Amino acid sequence: MRTQTLTVGGMTCEHCARSVTEELSELPGVSDVQASADTGQVIVTAEQQISEEAASAAVREAGYALESWSEAN
Numbered sequence: 001m002r003t004q005t006l007t008v009g010g011m012t013c014e015h016c017a018r019s020v021t022e023e024l025s026e027l028p029g030v031s032d033v034q035a036s037a038d039t040g041q042v043i044v045t046a047e048q049q050i051s052e053e054a055a056s057a058a059v060r061e062a063g064y065a066l067e068s069w070s071e072a073n
Contacts, residue, residue, distance in 0.1 A: 001031070002049050006042040007068040008059055013037050016064065023058040024050075040067070 006024075011017055017035035020042060024033045029047035036042070044050060049071055056066040 002046055002071065004044045004046070004050055004055070004069065004071050006044065006055055006059070006066060006070075007040050008035070008042055009040065009065040009067045011035065011037045011040055011064060016062075017042075019062040020059060020064055023062040024055065027054055027058055 008020055011020060014037055017037040021033045021035045024030060024042065024044055027046070027050055030044060030050065031047065032045040034043045044055070052066070052069045055069055059066045
């Protein structure tokens with residue numbers, strides 16, 4: 001399993017975090033998404049690394065902007 005940390009701009013409430021979680025959860029191989037509107041951070045756990053392009057597209061689909069993306073392990 002791979003864990004990646006994203007920073008998403010514009011998330012201001014739990015509804016925002018749920019929207020981002022729903023879109024990222026639809027990416028192939030994603031098993032868990034933890035989004036925090038308080039910090040703007042989203043932790044994605046997946047079978048394989050999610051590309052920055054795929055993550056950005058999912059976040060845009062939710063109506064937000066991907067500000068940063070990094071792989072933890």
